[in-house]
Amino acid sequence: MKVKIPATSANLGPGFDCIGMSLNLYNYIYFEQTDNYEELIIDITGEGQDLLARDHNNLTYQAYKRVFDYLGEPIPGIKLNFENNIPLARGLGSSAAAVIGGLLIANYFLKDKLEEKNLLALAVEFEGHPDNVAPALLGGIVLSGNNEGEIIYKKIAPPRDLASMVIVPNYQLSTVKAREVLPTTVSYQDALFNVSRVSLLVDAFHTEDLDLLKIAMEDKLHQPYRSSLIPGFKEILQKVKELDLVGAAVSGAGPSILILHKKDKLDKIEQLQEILANKGIESQLLFLEPTGTGACISE
Numbered sequence: 250m251k252v253k254i255p256a257t258s259a260n261l262g263p264g265f266d267c268i269g270m271s272l273n274l275y276n277y278i279y280f281e282q283t284d285n286y287e288e289l290i291i292d293i294t295g296e297g298q299d300l301l302a303r304d305h306n307n308l309t310y311q312a313y314k315r316v317f318d319y320l321g322e323p324i325p326g327i328k329l330n331f332e333n334n335i336p337l338a339r340g341l342g343s344s345a346a347a348v349i350g351g352l353l354i355a356n357y358f359l360k361d362k363l364e365e366k367n368l369l370a371l372a373v374e375f376e377g378h379p380d381n382v383a384p385a386l387l388g389g390i391v392l393s394g395n396n397e398g399e400i401i402y403k404k405i406a407p408p409r410d411l412a413s414m415v416i417v418p419n420y421q422l423s424t425v426k427a428r429e430v431l432p433t434t435v436s437y438q439d440a441l442f443n444v445s446r447v448s449l450l451v452d453a454f455h456t457e458d459l460d461l462l463k464i465a466m467e468d469k470l471h472q473p474y475r476s477s478l479i480p481g482f483k484e485i486l487q488k489v490k491e492l493d494l495v496g497a498a499v500s501g502a503g504p505s506i507l508i509l510h511k512k513d514k515l516d517k518i519e520q521l522q523e524i525l526a527n528k529g530i531e532s533q534l535l536f537l538e539p540t541g542t543g544a545c546i547s548e
């Protein structure tokens with residue numbers, strides 16, 4: 250059996266810590282039960298193969314174990330074979346994918362004892378915020394919030410004419426480091442700015458109004474602070490406006506940059522990568538589509 254988990258772009262525009270979108274780039278985890286309780290055999294190929302833990306500290310295993318601990322059940326031994334395509338520590342939800350994979354495998358062995366909302370709550374214990382794990386689990390664009398431990402979430406289908414592309418710089422940025430640069434308070438004006446943009450963003454997605462999205466993707470809660478860690482981001486944002494694309498945002502905690510555009514505007518996008526190249530930063534362009542489907546298990 251295998252579980253397939255999509256990449257995600259969290260903090261969608263003004264949706265810091267609460268809105269994310271799944272993308273059609275996937276990690277696969279092939280799994281089978283082994284004979285002895287708590288036994289673990291891991292093989293990893295692709296992204297992170299030299300970095301990720303192959304012992305019981307492996308994040309997917311930790312998430313798998315959490316489900317059995319939560320239900321007070323013994324932990325069946327497991328063999329996990331990872332085929333990783335989501336770049337690590339680049340703001341594309343690789344850790345969310347690892348967590349969701351582990352939770353779903355455990356729930357599969359437990360014959361779906363846990364409901365979607367319980368799985369999400371457990372996933373948030375690992376991540377601290379729902380904006381990556383929710384779209385990784387559910388697919389689509391997911392609005393989410395934490396209500397005293399209960400995760401409230403709503404899924405929206407991505408607009409049909411919306412395409413996305415991600416510029417992935419060749420350096421890593423940890424979420425911990427990217428959270429350290431955030432202030433502990435923000436001004437009333439900046440809070441109001443984001444409330445207005447989030448309201449417009451939700452309407453723009455519902456009505457598929459891609460022109461409204463151009464304004465609705467703006468943010469003042471995290472990007473102004475994180476742009477010091479992501480050289481070229483401000484210039485890319487400016488260029489996106491000049492080229493009349495839909496919008497750009499730091500993907501998750503960065504350093505990847507999500508570009509939203511109408512499906513017919515693809516030819517202009519390579520100019521954006523040049524901005525980073527002129528600063529001596531190598532990057533990769535991933536032409537990814539928003540996807541409406543979340544993580545799933547199949548043969």
Ligand code: HSE
Nearest residue numbers: 259266378424501502
């Ligand atoms: N919302 C999170 C953050 C996403 O910006 O820190 C990264 O995990």
